[in-house]
Each structure stands twice: as C-alpha cells, then as structure tokens.
Amino acid sequence: MLAFLVGLLAGGVSVALLVTLGGNAGGDAGEAGVGNVVLRYDERALGVVAEAALGQRAVVRVEQRGRLAVALGSYGDGDGQRLVVDPDLSDGRLVVRLIEGEAGEAARLEGALVAAMDAAMSGTPYRVVAIATRDERLTLELAPGE
Numbered sequence: 001m002l003a004f005l006v007g008l009l010a011g012g013v014s015v016a017l018l019v020t021l022g023g024n025a026g027g028d029a030g031e032a033g034v035g036n037v038v039l040r041y042d043e044r045a046l047g048v049v050a051e052a053a054l055g056q057r058a059v060v061r062v063e064q065r066g067r068l069a070v071a072l073g074s075y076g077d078g079d080g081q082r083l084v085v086d087p088d089l090s091d092g093r094l095v096v097r098l099i100e101g102e103a104g105e106a107a108r109l110e111g112a113l114v115a116a117m118d119a120a121m122s123g124t125p126y127r128v129v130a131i132a133t134r135d136e137r138l139t140l141e142l143a144p145g146e
Helices: 002-022 043-054 103-121
Strands: 037-042 058-062 068-072 081-090 093-100 126-134 137-144
Touching (some): 037 043, 037 103, 043 058, 043 068, 043 103, 081 103, 081 126, 093 126, 103 126, 103 137
Antiparallel strands (some): 037 137, 058 068, 068 081, 081 093, 126 137
16 A cells, blocks of 8 residues: 555646646647757767777867867877867857867868757757866757747
8 A cells, every 4th residue: 555655646746747748648649848958078978979980099188268179089198180160150050160170170170060960859940058077078058949
C-alpha cells in the first residue's frame, strides 16, 4: 500500500512538472508550449566538436575574455596551428568571429555548432538569445521562434 501511495505521489509530481515546464498540457501538439533550450559545452566537448568539424586533433580552451582558443594538430603543447575565435550573437544567430587563424576553419567550427543547435531544436525555428563563456564552458541558450 505504501509503494502504491509513493508511486501515486511521484506520478502527480511528474504531471505537475510537465504541465509547468511544458505549457499547454491539453492542447494540440503544434500549439504546445516550449521552453528555452540550453546547450552547455565544456572544453573537452568543444574539442570533440572541433575535431569533427576540422578533421584533426583539437584541444580547446575557453579563455576569460570569452574567446575559444583551439590548438590544432597537437595535444595542446604548441606544436600545431592555433585558431582563436570569439562566439557572438548577431540577429538571433551564432556568429564565430575570427581572431587568429584561418577563416575556413572558423567557418567550419561555426557550422558544427550551428548543426548541433539545429539538432537540439529538432527542426523548430529558433534564435540564440544568450551566449556565455565562463567556468571553462561555452553556454548557448536557444529560444523557439524566429
């Protein structure tokens, strides 16, 4: 009996959370409320994204000035190329501004981050509403809508 009551309570809390976070509980799926999506990348995850985008070993450091410093073709020991970019917002979109390195590499890195945001939003139109670079992390906040 106790297990039944605990299950009932947990189910009730789950429904309350879904209604609170999800918005329109009884509405059409196309009208359901959607909250913001937050993508948070630590330096290791950014390295994986950079390696996939650039096709070579990449070690990423999130600098205090908000820039991403990418050591390419090395293990971060200074033997390879260096790419430094500044992630920024422009008209609700992510823009990766080149500080140092090759423009093509910065564009490929931007493309990989945009592809990850597109995948997270599952085809829903969105805009980037906030970018933060602190605690050795890049955080992107996405809001549904144009």
